[in-house]
Structures are given as structure tokens and as C-alpha cells.
Amino acid sequence: MLDWQQACQVVTDANSILLVTHRNPDGDGIGSQIGLYHALKAAGKQVLMHNLDGVPRIYHFLDGAEKVTSGRNFPPAEDVDLMISLDCGNRHRLGLPDDLFDHLPLLNIDHHASNIGFGTINLLDPHACATGALVLELIRRLDLPVSAASANGLYVAIMTDTGSFRHANTTAAVFRMTAELVEAGAKPWPIAMSVYESNVPGRLQLLSDCLNTMEVRDGGRSAWLHVHQGMYGRTGTDMEDTEGFVEYARSIQDIEVAIFIRPGNDGSWKASLRSKSSIDIGHLAESLGGGGHRFAAGCTLHGKLPDILEQMQKAVSALFD
Numbered sequence: 001m002l003d004w005q006q007a008c009q010v011v012t013d014a015n016s017i018l019l020v021t022h023r024n025p026d027g028d029g030i031g032s033q034i035g036l037y038h039a040l041k042a043a044g045k046q047v048l049m050h051n052l053d054g055v056p057r058i059y060h061f062l063d064g065a066e067k068v069t070s071g072r073n074f075p076p077a078e079d080v081d082l083m084i085s086l087d088c089g090n091r092h093r094l095g096l097p098d099d100l101f102d103h104l105p106l107l108n109i110d111h112h113a114s115n116i117g118f119g120t121i122n123l124l125d126p127h128a129c130a131t132g133a134l135v136l137e138l139i140r141r142l143d144l145p146v147s148a149a150s151a152n153g154l155y156v157a158i159m160t161d162t163g164s165f166r167h168a169n170t171t172a173a174v175f176r177m178t179a180e181l182v183e184a185g186a187k188p189w190p191i192a193m194s195v196y197e198s199n200v201p202g203r204l205q206l207l208s209d210c211l212n213t214m215e216v217r218d219g220g221r222s223a224w225l226h227v228h229q230g231m232y233g234r235t236g237t238d239m240e241d242t243e244g245f246v247e248y249a250r251s252i253q254d255i256e257v258a259i260f261i262r263p264g265n266d267g268s269w270k271a272s273l274r275s276k277s278s279i280d281i282g283h284l285a286e287s288l289g290g291g292g293h294r295f296a297a298g299c300t301l302h303g304k305l306p307d308i309l310e311q312m313q314k315a316v317s318a319l320f321d
């Protein structure tokens with residue numbers, strides 16, 4: 001579903017556009033939002049950005065991040081004539097009240113295979129490395145400039161969703177696109193420093209606690225990590241500081257499935273799932289009420305940690321049968 005023509009038309013016709021991304025936004029969601037924001041502003045549009053959970057600290061350095069509003073005070077629907085959903089596999093994950101924007105056209109730009117096309121108009125490509133790549137294409141088709149601020153956002157989107165140009169979705173086309181962004185003013189070193197080398201000491205203390213929970217199961221095919229609320233308290237950290245922890249489980253030799261579980265901000269538990277083999281972890285996440293891709297997915301769980309671990313370990317072991 002790639003309705004480029006209709007997408008360009010609806011954006012051209014709109015005067016005031018609201019950009020939204022999913023709950024617990026990641027680098028692709030935020031980077032796509034910032035990248036598109038600057039391009040639309042240059043076209044003379046009024047642009048609002050609102051995420052239920054705001055912008056994670058590691059992306060605050062992006063020019064425009066301070067303009068993203070958050071929480072349940074949504075912009076009034078009458079101030080908006082087009083809503084664009086970025087990197088969000090299903091409408092529920094936006095966390096928006098169902099009726100608030102019901103009368104608005106919705107442009108749905110995403111690369112999750114599970115996206116059923118909940119927009120009025122859809123730009124969906126499960127083969128795109130990141131939603132940021134689709135946003136760059138849209139900006140080009142609209143004949144809008146890619147400013148340095150825009151390029152920085154889109155670079156963050158592509159860098160984070162390719163695991164810093166390491167994952168299976170890192171193709172020659174990705175490097176070509178990234179080269180364009182650097183030519184347009186994206187700054188790889190300051191971006192990498194902001195995203196990966198701006199840890200507070202508490203985050204490393206939390207990582208140390210987390211690594212102590214490591215468990216290898218299923219005959220060396222699955223690796224498990226978790227943190228609990230007490231660890232946040234002891235180290236002065238919160239859920240945002242666990243970004244990337246699942247990669248430590250994934251990095252173990254011969255591991256096929258990596259799982260990391262931590263408390264969310266709302267009493268629930270959030271699980272991050274990764275696959276390094278032919279096992280489709282997106283499928284498992286979906287069966288648990290979450291979503292994602294074949295190699296990276298997530299879900300929200302409710303209950304006590306030992307019960308959640310047991311439930312998930314059963315589900316993962318069944319994948320290897």
C-alpha cells in the first residue's frame with residue numbers, strides 16, 4: 001500500500017498538520033516526526049507534534065524536539081486538518097482517544113508488516129528499513145527541501161532502526177540514502193555521541209544489575225534479562241534508561257532469541273524481543289498482544305514478574321519444538 005499520489009495531494013491541500021508517533025517512541029518514530037516537521041514548515045504549513053509519551057531524553061538534542069507536546073492534553077481537533085501517523089503498526093498504539101480525530105483524514109506512514117492500513121491514505125512498505133526512509137521519499141516527491149535539521153532527524157531514524165547499520169535491513173540503498181542525508185547536513189558523530197555516549201552513571205549501574213539477571217535457556221538458544229522497580233529506585237533511573245539493554249542478550253554467540261523485560265511507567269511490564277535466526281519474533285509478540293517485525297518486536301504484559309517470565313519462557317520454548 002503505497003498511495004504516493006494521494007499522500008502528496010492530501011499533504012499539499014492541508015494547512016495545519018498534526019504529526020504523531022507510537023507510545024514509548026523510539027528513534028525512528030521521533031526522527032521521522034522531526035524530519036517531516038522541518039520539511040512541512042519550509043512549505044509554509046502549520047505543524048503540530050504530539051506524542052502521548054513525549055520525546056525520550058536521548059533525542060532531546062534534535063532541533064524541534066522541544067516543540068513536541070505530550071500527555072493527555074491533545075491539541076484541539078479543530079486546529080488540525082490532517083493527521084499523520086508515523087512508525088505506528090496499529091492505531092491503538094498511538095494512545096489517542098478514538099473519537100478525538102475521527103473526522104480528520106489520517107495519513108499512515110509505516111514499515112511494520114503487521115500494519116493493516118488503518119489510515120485514510122496509507123504509505124506502507126514492510127521492506128523499508130525505517131519509517132524515516134519513507135518520510136525522505138515523501139519529502140522528495142513533494143519537492144520540499146531536506147534541511148540539516150530534517151536530515152539529522154531522518155539520519156537518527158535510519159541509524160536506530162538498522163541497529164547502527166548492522167542489521168539485516170542494511171542494504172546498499174540504505175547507505176545511499178544515508179549519504180544523501182549527510183550531504184544535506186546530518187552529523188553522524190554528534191548524533192552518535194548524543195544517542196549512544198550520553199549515559200548517566202545510574203544507567204550503567206542499572207545495566208550491571210540487569211546483566212546479573214542473565215539466564216540462558218533452551219539449550220543455549222534463548223537469553224533472558226530483566227530489571228524490576230527496585231533497581232530503578234536504587235540507581236535513580238527509569239524505563240528510558242533501559243534502551244538497548246536487550247542487545248546485550250542478543251549479542252551472545254549462538255543465541256537465537258533474546259528477551260528483556262522491565263517495568264513500564266503504568267504498572268505493566270514491557271518485553272522487548274529479538275531474533276537472530278529464522279524464528280519470527282514479531283509473530284510471537286503479536287500472539288501476546290504486541291507487535292513488531294520479524295527480528296525485533298515488543299509487547300506489554302500484566303501480572304507478577306515470575307508469572308510473566310514463566311508464561312513467556314513457555315511460549316519461547318514452544319518456538320524451538
Ligand SMILES: [Mn+2]
Pocket residue numbers: 028029087111130131161
Ligand atoms: Mn521503525
